[in-house]
Amino acid sequence: MQLFLEQLTNGLAVGGIYALIALGYTMVYGVLKLINFAHGDLFTIGAYLGLTLLLSMGLTEHLGPMAGIMVLVIMVMGLVAVIGALLERVAYRPLRTSPRLSAVVSALGASIFFQNAVMLIYGARFRVYPHDILPTTSISMFGVDIPVMRIVLFAASIVMMAGLYFFVQRTKTGTAIRAAAIDQGAAKLMGIDVNRVIMYVFLIGPALGGAAGMMVGLYYGQINFTMGWVYGLKAFTAAILGGIGNIPGAMLGGLLLGVIEAMGATYISLAWKDAISFMVLILILIFRPTGILGERVADKV
Numbered sequence: 001m002q003l004f005l006e007q008l009t010n011g012l013a014v015g016g017i018y019a020l021i022a023l024g025y026t027m028v029y030g031v032l033k034l035i036n037f038a039h040g041d042l043f044t045i046g047a048y049l050g051l052t053l054l055l056s057m058g059l060t061e062h063l064g065p066m067a068g069i070m071v072l073v074i075m076v077m078g079l080v081a082v083i084g085a086l087l088e089r090v091a092y093r094p095l096r097t098s099p100r101l102s103a104v105v106s107a108l109g110a111s112i113f114f115q116n117a118v119m120l121i122y123g124a125r126f127r128v129y130p131h132d133i134l135p136t137t138s139i140s141m142f143g144v145d146i147p148v149m150r151i152v153l154f155a156a157s158i159v160m161m162a163g164l165y166f167f168v169q170r171t172k173t174g175t176a177i178r179a180a181a182i183d184q185g186a187a188k189l190m191g192i193d194v195n196r197v198i199m200y201v202f203l204i205g206p207a208l209g210g211a212a213g214m215m216v217g218l219y220y221g222q223i224n225f226t227m228g229w230v231y232g233l234k235a236f237t238a239a240i241l242g243g244i245g246n247i248p249g250a251m252l253g254g255l256l257l258g259v260i261e262a263m264g265a266t267y268i269s270l271a272w273k274d275a276i277s278f279m280v281l282i283l284i285l286i287f288r289p290t291g292i293l294g295e296r297v298a299d300k301v
Helices: 002-032 039-057 059-063 065-095 100-122 148-170 172-182 184-189 194-220 227-242 247-267 270-287
Strands: 138-141 144-147
Touching (some): 002 144, 002 148, 002 172, 002 247, 039 059, 039 065, 039 194, 039 227, 059 065, 065 100, 065 194, 100 227, 138 148, 148 172, 148 194, 172 184, 172 194, 227 247, 247 270
């Protein structure tokens, strides 16, 4: 039972990261019906920018570890959001009226560009996050010692997901995003600037992905320039698992995938951890192609 609870908390922490990345996929798909294949690489950029700022600015020394990391995460989210907006303006907007395959090829090209740019700037070897700035203590819950960092990561993921859900459901801009997801033509007739809505989507999704990238670096301690491919595929799996284009579905799918992966690595085999994730994707596509919550039109984005 103790092992089960340990892996459950580990799975929820990792699942929260998957969910944050999956939200970027599901928001873009909800509005544009496009899979942003470069999203995983924006996640990687967030991880590397987080490391650069962490080593160069010394905020954890002046503000304390937790406050400094919070400020750094906000800075990373802002920087990656700008890159995401530029990506939409350069790679996707000129092709909006072109056949859908053109946008897919452009997304793949952007992914290759970002991955190689990171490799050329930072090098091909693994980069290591400082380990002496993070809390190493544990909290005993139900007889299980849970690392404080694991709890912080899960709580931060939940806060960001809840903030996004509130923004989309309760604000005027969020209403515009939902309207554009349902029918862009009707949204334009109602006076909604669809281009601005799409820009918001490409600001929010990459920002969450950038935060997830830094969280992975803090949690695992090391990053590499190809990590966006694996995490991107798993987040895409999570989005499909919950229901692509559905924000609550992406949240649920990410958490479930993290738990399934953790349990599979523990009770089946660690070597099969990644394979289990993609087996879940195959089974979902066979038995429930619309995901657990489905692609409900009124709730998309």
